Amino acid sequence: MIMPSPLQTMAPIADGVARNGFGGVTVTETSRSTFLASAAIALAQPNLHISTGVAVAFPRSPMVTAGAAWELAEATGGRFRLGLGAQVRAHVVRRYSATFDPPGPRLEEYVGALRAIFSAFAQEEKLDFHGDFWDFDLLPRAWAPGGESVEPPPIDVAAVNPWMLRMAGRCADGVHVHPLNTLPYLGTVLENVGAGALEADRDVDGINLLVPCFTVVGDTDEEQAKWRELARMQVGFYGSTPNYSFIFDQLGHEGVGMRLNEAGRKGDRAAQSEIVTDEILSNFVVEAEWDSLAPSLVARYAAFADRVILYFANPLMADSESMERFGEVATQVANLTDGSKD
Numbered sequence: 001m002i003m004p005s006p007l008q009t010m011a012p013i014a015d016g017v018a019r020n021g022f023g024g025v026t027v028t029e030t031s032r033s034t035f036l037a038s039a040a041i042a043l044a045q046p047n048l049h050i051s052t053g054v055a056v057a058f059p060r061s062p063m064v065t066a067g068a069a070w071e072l073a074e075a076t077g078g079r080f081r082l083g084l085g086a087q088v089r090a091h092v093v094r095r096y097s098a099t100f101d102p103p104g105p106r107l108e109e110y111v112g113a114l115r116a117i118f119s120a121f122a123q124e125e126k127l128d129f130h131g132d133f134w135d136f137d138l139l140p141r142a143w144a145p146g147g148e149s150v151e152p153p154p155i156d157v158a159a160v161n162p163w164m165l166r167m168a169g170r171c172a173d174g175v176h177v178h179p180l181n182t183l184p185y186l187g188t189v190l191e192n193v194g195a196g197a198l199e200a201d202r203d204v205d206g207i208n209l210l211v212p213c214f215t216v217v218g219d220t221d222e223e224q225a226k227w228r229e230l231a232r233m234q235v236g237f238y239g240s241t242p243n244y245s246f247i248f249d250q251l252g253h254e255g256v257g258m259r260l261n262e263a264g265r266k267g268d269r270a271a272q273s274e275i276v277t278d279e280i281l282s283n284f285v286v287e288a289e290w291d292s293l294a295p296s297l298v299a300r301y302a303a304f305a306d307r308v309i310l311y312f313a314n315p316l317m318a319d320s321e322s323m324e325r326f327g328e329v330a331t332q333v334a335n336l337t338d339g340s341k342d
Contacts, residue, residue: 001025001053001212001314002041004032010040013315017041017048020327023334024049024079026210026309029056035068042075050076051210053309054085054158054176058106059096062113062134069114070121070145073153083176083210084110085158088241099133104163109133111155111171118152121145156210160243162192169196174208179311180238181211182283184250186304208306213297215312216287217325224287227312229273231285234311236272240264251283290325294332302337 002013002025017025025041025048027034034052041050050072055065069082086092086103093100100106109131120127120139127139156174159165168175169192177189189209197204214231218224238244245257256275263271288296301308312318313326 001309001311002027002037003030003314003316004028004034004037005316007036007040010037011044014041014044014048016315016320016323017327018045020324021331022048022313022327023330024051026051026053026083026212028053035072038072038080039075042072042080046076047079048076049079049081051081051156051307052083053210054083054156056087056092056096057084057110058086058092058100058103059098062110063117063136066114066117066121067145069153070118070147070150074145074147074150078151078153081154081156081174082114083156083158083174085176104167106133107157107164108167108171111157114155115152121147122150122152123148154208156208162188165189165192166196166199169193169198169202169204169207170200172207174210174306177209177211177305178238178244179212179214180235180244180247180284182247182251183300185247186211188250190304209304210307210309211301211305212309212311213301214285215293215297215310216285217290217293219289228281228285228287230312230317232273232276232281233269235281235284236260236269236276237264239276240272248280251280253280256280290329294329294336297329297333298336308333 004027027038027050034055038050038052041048072080086107089100092098113129113131113134113136116127116129117136119125121144127136129136154173156176157168157172158176159168160178165175175193193207194204197207214234216224216228216231218227239248239257240260240263242257242261248256259275260272263275286296286300297308310326313323315323318326
């Protein structure tokens with residue numbers, strides 16, 4: 001997982017990722033553009049698989065998003081996946097001054113608009129898309145991006161609740177699972193994505209799950225403690241969002257989400273960490289020594305994930321030695337799954 005940094009730092013980061021043996025990167029969007037960071041990575045290391053994880057959809061016209069995604073697919077030789085998310089209402093409305101409601105139907109139509117635009121880019125069909133939120137019917141040849149050999153990139157959506165997961169099953173090529181995930185929750189993800197695929201008469205096996213993972217790894221108690229506290233902080237932060245409270249209830253820890261939210265509204269990150277006990281945290285992490293991390297990841301995620309995203313394998317969180325070790329783990333996972341999983 002890569003959090004965009006100043007563009008001049010992206011090439012060295014990409015070089016390190018490739019050198020350490022990772023198959024690819026998931027590029028988040030926070031204070032900087034995921035598309036610009038992805039472009040810088042693609043120019044430095046075009047053989048890396050790149051996924052936006054995730055680009056905020058609604059502030060951008062589907063035409064703008066489609067153009068950026070098409071160029072990245074071209075630059076990477078088809079190794080780019082377009083990951084999209086609705087974000088939350090406050091950010092979309094107050095930070096971007098864009099329309100948010102209704103987020104689920106709006107994101108589903110967004111995906112349909114992208115597919116129509118991609119077909120027009122490839123000169124397969126004339127652009128003629130009309131929905132409840134967007135209309136597109138003009139694309140002169142001079143304004144199309146060209147690149148007839150470009151394959152449209154897969155479109156993945158971020159989804160958490162059952163409706164959004166079923167929507168993803170109906171229309172998307174993949175699902176970005178939230179980092180706050182547990183084995184029981186992943187079971188409900190598969191169930192709901194499968195239900196959506198059935199609604200749309202699609203093959204659920206063709207829908208990829210991209211699953212971020214918190215790792216508590218190390219050969220000493222001290223080393224593991226560092227990652228454990230980072231994971232505890234992230235679970236506390238993410239768990240403070242009311243929409244995610246159900247995941248604690250699912251584990252039999254009712255009320256934890258509400259307590260985390262109350263601490264979060266006070267800005268008390270220390271209190272959030274205290275609420276996330278070791279018992280609670282164990283549901284959200286893979287804990288192992290370095291030599292056993294790869295088989296532990298495969299054992300936990302092989303039944304669910306097509307790609308595992310190592311959340312802490314991030315140059316902003318891991319030092320160079322840890323990045324090298326995480327890269328070895330990524331290579332071992334590929335070997336253990338015969339390359340069928342990333």
